[in-house]
Structures are given as structure tokens and as C-alpha cells.
Amino acid sequence: MTAPMLDSHVALGRSGTLWAPRASRIVNSSLAKFIASVGGAVNDYATFHAWSANDPGGFWGALWHYARIIGSPGKVALYRPTTSAMDGAVFFPEARLNLAENLLRGRASRIAAYEIRSGGKTAEMTMETLRGEVGRIASGMKQAGIRPGMTVAAWMPPGLERLATLIATFAIGATWLDLDQNVPPETLAERLGEMRPTLLFIDERGVGDARRSRLLEALPGIATVVSLGRSGDATWEDFGRGCARPRYRRFPFNHPAAILFVGTTNAQPVVHSAGGMLLTHLKEHLLHCDLKAESLLCVMGEWSPMMRLWHSSALATGASIAFDGRRRGAKNPKAAWRVIDTMPITHLGMEPGFLGRSEAFGCDPKSECGLRALRVMLVSARGFRPEQFQWVYEHVKSDLMLAPLLGSPAVCGHYFLGSPLHPVRRGELTARTLGMALHVVDQRRAPVIGRRGSLVCSEPFPTLPKAPPGGESVWRNGSEDLPGLWAEGIEIELTPYGAAIQEPPAT
Numbered sequence: 001m002t003a004p005m006l007d008s009h010v011a012l013g014r015s016g017t018l019w020a021p022r023a024s025r026i027v028n029s030s031l032a033k034f035i036a037s038v039g040g041a042v043n044d045y046a047t048f049h050a051w052s053a054n055d056p057g058g059f060w061g062a063l064w065h066y067a068r069i070i071g072s073p074g075k076v077a078l079y080r081p082t083t084s085a086m087d088g089a090v091f092f093p094e095a096r097l098n099l100a101e102n103l104l105r106g107r108a109s110r111i112a113a114y115e116i117r118s119g120g121k122t123a124e125m126t127m128e129t130l131r132g133e134v135g136r137i138a139s140g141m142k143q144a145g146i147r148p149g150m151t152v153a154a155w156m157p158p159g160l161e162r163l164a165t166l167i168a169t170f171a172i173g174a175t176w177l178d179l180d181q182n183v184p185p186e187t188l189a190e191r192l193g194e195m196r197p198t199l200l201f202i203d204e205r206g207v208g209d210a211r212r213s214r215l216l217e218a219l220p221g222i223a224t225v226v227s228l229g230r231s232g233d234a235t236w237e238d239f240g241r242g243c244a245r246p247r248y249r250r251f252p253f254n255h256p257a258a259i260l261f262v263g264t265t266n267a268q269p270v271v272h273s274a275g276g277m278l279l280t281h282l283k284e285h286l287l288h289c290d291l292k293a294e295s296l297l298c299v300m301g302e303w304s305p306m307m308r309l310w311h312s313s314a315l316a317t318g319a320s321i322a323f324d325g326r327r328r329g330a331k332n333p334k335a336a337w338r339v340i341d342t343m344p345i346t347h348l349g350m351e352p353g354f355l356g357r358s359e360a361f362g363c364d365p366k367s368e369c370g371l372r373a374l375r376v377m378l379v380s381a382r383g384f385r386p387e388q389f390q391w392v393y394e395h396v397k398s399d400l401m402l403a404p405l406l407g408s409p410a411v412c413g414h415y416f417l418g419s420p421l422h423p424v425r426r427g428e429l430t431a432r433t434l435g436m437a438l439h440v441v442d443q444r445r446a447p448v449i450g451r452r453g454s455l456v457c458s459e460p461f462p463t464l465p466k467a468p469p470g471g472e473s474v475w476r477n478g479s480e481d482l483p484g485l486w487a488e489g490i491e492i493e494l495t496p497y498g499a500a501i502q503e504p505p506a507t
Contacts, residue, residue, distance in 0.1 A: 017423045019393065026420060030420075032421065034063070037062070049432060049498070053435065059434065060091060060092075060435060067279075069282070072097075074093065076094055086459070093254075097253065099277070100170040100248060104246070108127050108131070114298075115160050134171055154201040155202045178258075178259075178260075202225060226239050280463045297314045347374075348376070350378070352385065359388075359395075377402050378418070386426050403430060404417075404429050415432065415457075427503075430499055437457055445485075448494075456487045461486075
């Protein structure tokens with residue numbers, strides 16, 4: 001690609017800096033330590049990012065070892081059978097791993113997960129208990145005839161039971177299908193097409209008989225229904241009873257692990273691999289979010305199926321996670337902030353709508369709550385207004401790494417994220433994620449900086465999605481107008497210092 005064109009009107013730092021990391025925070029970050037471990041310069045992120053993007057085999061191979069992934073990587077980090085930059089590339093073709101084994105690592109006595117329930121009550125689960133529940137559910141799945149590669153569907157909100165069911169699916173090598181509870185059952189049936197899961201987990205608390213019947217009618221291949229909160233073919237509490245510990249069979253890196261849907265009106269299913277998800281999420285959690293073994297990542301509100309996977313994957317860092325298990329109608333932001341303040345939450349994720357409601361309710365967590373442990377706030381970039389950046393620092397906490405997230409289920413991860421090395425500027429996405437050769441191009445496919453264009457990726461990455469068997473090529477969908485490049489139709493502007501702006505500046 002040619003050198004990017006820089007518009008002369010662009011001024012460095014035109015958006016005000018709201019926060020900058022202290023030197024001690026930079027030095028102690030996992031990102032700084034990883035950069036140093038491969039001989040990079042901590043004060044030159046641009047060069048390090050360029051290396052990570054243009055030598056994907058070197059970068060992802062180094063990350064495998066730095067993150068201490070459980071499994072065998074093999075001798076090859078990236079195999080490229082053709083001269084094409086993307087099509088046909090295979091990461092870790094010789095590797096073997098089990099995603100569940102990596103999520104269930106760490107001390108048995110540590111709290112692995114919390115669930116915030118209605119009324120401000122919290123439930124918790126130790127790693128030892130979680131392992132036991134995963135082993136039990138995995139045993140039940142095998143007894144129900146589920147084998148590696150088969151699909152397990154779940155219609156469950158975030159919570160401890162869903163977490164155990166998800167990891168049990170990974171443990172036996174089955175493929176997880178998260179049925180979004182906000183989507184009508186008939187629409188789900190259209191999206192599934194020829195895919196026919198035979199095992200369904202359903203949380204029926206608060207679900208009426210009519211909706212349950214519609215869901216089962218939309219999924220005619222279901223042979224067994226495991227119910228939480230009501231009797232069915234089996235109850236979640238009794239399913240697989242008798243087995244206390246999971247067994248880990250290691251599968252190839254590119255073994256299918258999860259199905260997600262891309263788009264809204266004509267959503268297309270894509271399949272993501274166990275190894276691709278694990279490595280991509282470790283990169284984002286460890287390096288960009290700076291999650292550590294003592295961290296607690298809590299997500300408030302209802303996030304997408306992709307973000308639910310991303311949230312649960314944080315266990316692989318040794319961190320703990322917390323779910324917002326409150327029912328609809330119990331979304332008072334003042335009550336939520338009070339609950340947040342009672343927990344040792346270091347990383348807090350939310351949608352912009354939660355911030356909007358907090359502002360509308362007159363919440364002022366900075367004065368009303370301590371939030372002493374809170375270090376990082378993660379907010380979905382879509383709909384995150386520039387003035388909300390300011391509100392966070394005025395009303396939540398001054399010393400806080402605010403990290404807008406711009407991602408997609410197509411890549412089961414993010415294009416832009418926060419960074420413990422970078423300042424936070426009003427209305428800007430902080431940094432391009434490592435390991436992705438991201439550029440903005442104009443109609444001529446020329447890279448541009450300082451004006452809007454199409455976001456593209458020019459080198460392979462581990463979560464380049466696959467289509468389900470018999471499905472339409474995801475690769476062709478992704479780059480129809482930009483052959484040889486991965487693109488999703490995202491329009492954005494890159495700044496000269498590597499940040500990005502979603503919306504055109506106000507005139």
C-alpha cells in the first residue's frame with residue numbers, strides 16, 4: 001500500500017485530553033511488559049503496532065507464550081498456502097488446546113464469578129465450584145448424545161448458570177449458539193437456516209408459556225430441553241448429576257467453538273474457532289484492558305452475544321468476572337451504582353445508554369460512591385457521544401482509563417480499544433488493536449489520514465470468520481467492494497496520532 005495521504009487541515013490533538021496514564025501505571029502494565037519482552041520500545045506504540053500487524057505469525061506466536069496458553073502451539077504460527085494476503089491463511093495448524101481448560105485455570109479457592117441479582121443481592125462462585133458445575137453439565141451433554149462439533153443452543157441471560165453451561169460446551173468440543181432473548185423466535189429460526197441444534201438450555205424464569213412454545217416451534221430439531229426455573233426434559237440443577245470435574249480433550253486451534261450472527265435485518269451466521277477466540281480475547285484483555293489476576297471485570301446491562309463471549313473469556317487472564325443478572329424493569333442506575341460501589345470492581349463495562357440514564361437520573365457516583373478499586377471503564381463506541389466522555393470524568397472518576405470499544409461479531413473482537421499507554425481524548429477511539437493491519441482507504445483504495453473512509457484490514461488475523469457448513473462465504477461478504485481486504489462497511493477517520501473519530505466533527 002502507498003503512504004497514507006494527510007489532509008493539511010488536521011491539527012494534532014484537536015480534541016482535548018481528558019486523562020493520561022502516570023509513568024508508574026505504564027511501566028506496570030502488561031502491554032509495556034509484553035512490548036519489552038519482544039524487544040520493542042514502550043514509547044513507540046506506532047512502530048510496535050506496525051510490527052504486530054505486518055508480522056502476524058511473529059506477533060501471535062509471541063502472545064501465545066506470553067499469555068501462557070495451556071496447550072501445544074506446534075512449530076508453525078501462521079501458514080499461508082497462497083500469495084494472497086488473507087484468503088487461505090491458517091493460524092497454528094499444528095496446535096492443540098481446550099478452551100475450557102484455559103478458562104478454568106487458577107486457584108480453586110478464588111472467586112471466579114459474581115452475579116448481581118435483583119434487590120442488590122450478589123451471588124458468587126469459586127473456581128472449584130465452577131469446575132464442578134462445568135464437569136456436571138459436560139457429563140450431561142455427553143449423556144444426551146452431544147459430540148464434538150455438534151451445536152448446543154442456549155436461551156439464557158448472563159449469569160452463573162449460563163457461564164457454567166458455556167464453558168461445559170467448550171470442554172467437550174461442541175459449538176455454542178447463543179439465542180438472543182431480544183430477538184423473536186421466528187426471526188431466530190430464519191437466521192439458523194439449515195443449522196439444527198438438538199440440545200437447548202433455557203432459563204424460563206419470567207418467560208411465559210406462549211413464548212416458550214414459539215421458541216420450541218422455531219427449533220424443530222431440539223431433542224432435549226434443559227430448563228432453569230421450570231420442569232422440562234431435564235432441570236439444569238439435575239442435568240448430568242454425578243460428575244464433579246471436567247475432562248479436557250484438546251482439539252485443533254481452528255476447531256469451531258461459537259456461532260454468532262452478523263447484521264440485523266438479514267443477519268448471517270459466522271463460526272469462530274476456539275483458538276482464535278482465546279488468543280484474540282487474551283490480547284484484548286491482557287494488553288489493551290490491562291486485566292490482571294486481581295482484577296474484577298463487571299458488565300452492566302444487556303450486552304450482545306459476542307460481548308458475552310468476550311466477557312466470559314476474561315477468566316483466561318486469571319481475573320474474576322461479574323454479571324448483571326437483574327431482571328428487566330430493575331435497571332435504576334442509582335441502585336446499580338450503589339451495588340457497583342460495594343464490590344471490588346476494577347474494570348466496568350457498559351453501553352452508552354446506561355450512562356445516558358445515569359445522567360438523566362442525576363447520578364453522581366464520584367460524590368455518592370467511593371469506587372476506589374475502579375481503574376478502567378469500557379463503553380461501547382456505537383452511540384457513545386463526545387459529551388459523555390466529559391460526563392464520565394466529571395461525575396464518575398477523574399483517574400480512570402476510559403476505553404471506547406468498536407468491534408463486531410464478524411471478528412469476535414474489536415478494531416479499536418483502550419490502551420494503558422495512551423491518553424484519552426474527548427470523542428476519540430484510543431488505539432487500533434494489536435495484530436490487525438487496519439487502515440482507512442478512500443474510493444481509490446488509497447490509505448488516508450484526517451478524513452473519512454472505509455476501515456479495512458490487509459493482513460490475516462485469528463478470528464477471520466468462517467461460514468457454517470453450506471453457508472455463504474463470509475470472506476466474500478466482508479470484502480465485496482475491496483477485493484483482497486477485509487472490510488465491513490465501517491466509515492471512520494484516523495488521526496495522525498493513531499486514534500480514530502467515528503462521527504464527522506460538528507461544523
